Amino acid sequence: MTQQSHQTQQLTEQPTQQSTPQPFGVRLAAAMDAHGPLCVGIDPSPALLAAWGLSDDASGLERFSRAVVEAVAGSCAAIKPQAAFFERHGSRGVAVLEQVVADARAAGVLCVVDAKRGDIGSTMAAYADAFAGDGSPLAGDAVTASPFLGFGSLDPLLDVAARTGRGVFVLALTSNPEGAAVQHARGQDGEAVAAAVARAAAQRNAAAQAAGEPLGSVGLVVGATTGDAASRLAVDLAAVHGPLLAPGIGAQGAGPADLARVFGPARSAVLASSSREILSAGPSVRALQEAAVRSAVACRNALRHHP
Template identity: 60%
Template sequence: MSKAFGARLQDAMQAHGPLCAGIDPHRGLVESWGLSYDVAGLERFALTCVEAFAGRVAAVKPQSAFFEVFGSRGLAVLERVLTELRASGTLTILDAKRGDIGSTMSAYAEAYLGPDAVAPPDALTVSPYLGYESLRPAIDLAEENGRGLFVLALTSNPEGAEVQHAVRDGRSVAASVVEGAAGDNAAALPRGELGSVGLVIGATVGTAVRDLGLDLVAAATPVLAPGFGAQGGTVDTLAATFGAARHQVLAASSREILAAGPDPSRLASRAAQVAESLLR
C-alpha cells in the first residue's frame, strides 16, 4: 500500500467525517430487523450494512464475536464483509481484541495482518495486558503490510479501571500503553500524520485521560472511541474527554445507527446524520 494506515485513516476522516460504523449482529438486533437468528439472517444483516456504509463512512468495524458464534459459516460471512468493504475502498477495523505471547501472537498477526491473510482488515483491535511488547509481532507485521492496530487503553466498563488505572513505579498501565504507541508512531509525528498504532479509549471514560496524564497529541495516535450514541457518548463528552486530541478521534457507533435498519437507505441516512453531528 502506498500510504500507511494512519495516513489513510486521516484521509478517510477528512473525506467522510470521523465516524466508524459498527456491524454488531447480535441476536436482539438481528431479530429486530425481522430476520432469523441463523447464518442466513446474519448474512442478510451484515451485507445490508455493507450496502449502506460502503463508500459513505470513514471506517466500518465488524465485531468478530457475533460472526464467530456461527462457526466456520459465520466466519465465511465475515470474510465476505471485509472483502466487499475493501473492494469499495472503505477502511475496516476488525474488532477481535487478540492478544497473546510469542508464536501464538505471531500466528494471530499472520491470520489478520499478514500478506497471505484470507480477508485482512485494514486494522485490528488488540489487547496489551500481557505487556505492550507482547504485541510486537502484530505491530511489526501491520507496519510491513500497511495495516494498523488499535490497542486497548481505557475502556468504559467499570471493571476496566482495576487494570488500566493501576500504577507501578508512578505510571499507570494506560500510560504505559500510550507510551508504547507513541514510540511506534514517532516517525509519523514530524509529518503531521496520525500513526498506525491507535488506541481504544471509550467515549464515556470521563476525565480519565486527563487524570492519568495521557498525552495523545504527542503520541500521534488515532483514537477509536466506542460508546458514541446509544451508550451515552455525545459530541460534548468527546470534547471534554479528549480536549486537544479531539481531531484524532474516530467515534464508533453501532446501536444508534443499526436501529434504523433494515432498510439500507435509512441506515445510510442515519450514518450520515451521525457523521455530520461529529463535525460540530
Template identity: 60%
Template sequence: MSSTAGATGPVSFGARLQAAVAEHGPLLAGVDPHAGLLAQWELPDSPAGLATFSRAVLDAVDGQVAAIKPQSAFYERHGSRGLAVLEELLAGARERGILTILDVKRGDIGSTIGAYAEAYLRPGAPLEADAITASPFLGAGSLDPAVDLALEHGKGVFLLALTSNPEGHGVQHAIAADGTSVALGVARHAEERGGGDGSVWGSVGLVVGATVGDAYRRLGLDAAAPSVPLLAPGFGAQGAGIAELADVFGESAGHVLVSVSRGLLAAGPSVEDLRVRAKDLQADYS
C-alpha cells in the same frame, strides 16, 4: 483504499485512516449482528441472517463513513459458516475501498500473537482487515509481533488503553513499576511504535472509551501520544454525545473515531434508512 504505494512500500494505515476521516468525517460504523438486532430486523439468528445483515450495512455505509468495525464475536458464534460471512464482509469492504478495523481484541505472546497477526493482517489472508484491536495487558511489548507485521504491510493495531467498562479501571489506572499508570505505558508504546509525527497519524492507535470522563487527560495520555488515532466506543446508546468529544479528549478530539453501532443499526433493515441515519450521525460529529 489501497495500502499499495509501489516501490516506496505500502502507504501507512495511519495515513490512509487520516485521509478517510478527512474525506468522510470521523464516524466509524460498528457492525454488531447480535441476536437481538437480527430479531429486530426480522432476520434469522443464523449465517444466512448474518449475510443479509452484513450486506445491507455495507451497502448503506459505502461512501458515508471513514471505516467499519465488525465485531468478530458475533460471527464466530456461528462457527465456520459465520466466519465465512465475515470473510465476505471484509472482502466486500476491501473491494469498495472501505477501511476495516476488525474488533477481535487478541492478546498473547511470541509466536501465538504472531499467528493471530497472520490471520488478520497478512495481505491475502481470508480474514484480512486493515487493522485489528488488541489487548496489551500481557505487556504492551508482547504485541510487537503483530505491530511489526502491521507496519510491514501498511496495516494498523489499536491497543486497549482506557475502556469504558467499570472493571477496566482497576487494571488500566493501576500504577506500574515505573510509577505511571498502566494506561499511560500503553499510550507511550503506541506513540513509539506507530510511526506518526506532527502531521501524519501513527498506525498504532488506542481504544479510549468516550465515557471515561477526565481520565484520558488526567492520566497524561494526550501528552504522551499526540500522533495516535483514537478509537472511541461509547457514543450513542452508551451515553456519550457530541459534548464528550471536547470534554473527554480535549485537543485530541480531531484524532477520534466516533464509534457508533446501535445508534446506527437501529435504523435498519432499510438500506436507505440506514444511509440517512449514517449521514445524520456524520453531520452531528463532524
C-alpha cells in the same frame, strides 16, 4: 467510477506485496477528512437480527452485514465488524466476516476488524498473520488488540501491520467499570498502566510523526464515556500521534459533545464509533445511510468545531 470514488478506493485498497504499502494512518486521515470521523460498528447481535426480521444464523448474519456495508460506504470513514458476533456462528460465521472484509475493500471503505486479540510469542505471531498478513481473508485495514500481557507482547502484530500498511488499535481506557482495576493501576514509578500503553504507542508512531504523516498507524481504544480519566491518569493522548477509536457513542450513553470533553486537544485524532444507534435504523438501506450521515455530521461538528 467517479473521480472521488476512485480516489477513495485508492486510499483503501491494500497494495501488492511488491509495492510500498501506504500506511494505515495516512489512509485513515484522508478518509476522516473526506467523510467525517465516524466508524460504524457492525454488531449483528441476536436482538438486532430479530429486530430486522432475520434469522439468527449465518444466512441472517450475511444479509445483515452486507446491507450495512452497502448502506454506509461513502458516508463514514470506516466500518468495524465485531468478530465475536461472527465467531458465535462457527466456521460459517467466520466466512461471513471474511466476506464483510472483502465487501469493504470493494466498496472503498476502511475496515477495522474488532477482534481484541492478545497473546504471546508464536501465538501472537499467528494472530498477526491472520489479522494483518497479506493474503489473509480476515485481514482488514486494521485490527484491535489487547496489551495487558505487556505491550511488548504485541510486537509480532505491530511488526506485520507496519510491513503490510495496516493499523492496530490497542486497548487503553475502556468504558467498562472492571477495566479501571487494570488500566488505572500504577506501577512502582507511579505511571498508570493506561499512560504506559499510550507512551508505548507514541514510540511506535515516532517515525510517522517525524516523516510528517498526519497520523501514525498504531492507535488506541479510548471509551467515549471515560470522562476525565485520561487527564487524571496523565495519559497524553495528543502525544500518541495515532488514531483514537472511541466506542460508546449513542446507545452506550455518550453524545458527540462528550467527545471533545474526553479527548481535549487530541480530539482531531478521534474516530468515533457508533453501532446500535445507526444499526437500529435498519433494515432499510436508505434509513441506515441517513442515520450514518447524521451521526458523521454530528461527530465532525463536536470534534472539529468545539471550543
